[in-house]
Amino acid sequence: MRFWRTPLDQKKFTTPHGRIHIIIERCKGCKFCVEYCPREVLRISEQFNKKGYHYPEAVKEDACVDCDLCESICPEFAIYSERIEGAPVESGEGEAAAPAEAESDNEKEARGE
Numbered sequence: 776m777r778f779w780r781t782p783l784d785q786k787k788f789t790t791p792h793g794r795i796h797i798i799i800e801r802c803k804g805c806k807f808c809v810e811y812c813p814r815e816v817l818r819i820s821e822q823f824n825k826k827g828y829h830y831p832e833a834v835k836e837d838a839c840v841d842c843d844l845c846e847s848i849c850p851e852f853a854i855y856s857e858r859i860e861g862a863p864v865e866s867g868e869g870e871a872a873a874p875a876e877a878e879s880d881n882e883k884e885a886r887g888e
Contacts, residue, residue: 793841793856795833801853804828808845808854814838817845 795816802824808831809817816839820832831854833839839856846855 791841792859793839794859795836795839795856797831798853799824799830801851802828802830803851807848811844811848813842814840
């Protein structure tokens with residue numbers, strides 16, 4: 776995520792990451808998990824399960840933030856995510872000026888410098 780400024784407490788927080796588990800034989804191909812995934816981690820597979828439905832598969836599993844939306848929306852309880860501890864964190868370094876520099880510029884303008 777790109778910020779127009781860097782939050783002061785950015786280093787205190789980490790972005791959660793998850794691993795997706797799909798119970799293929801339980802899926803009925805409703806595509807709710809694929810449509811509502813905010814990070815577009817899932818897509819519908821070309822293959823069929825034993826019931827004859829196309830099931831979802833993870834294509835960008837590294838992008839999963841363990842929001843549990845897929846788990847909450849699945850009517851068949853065929854998908855769930857598991858939080859990965861110690862996963863790499865997305866960094867926003869070098870995207871904005873430091874807040875202290877911005878404040879000093881504002882103070883200079885107020886004084887007429």
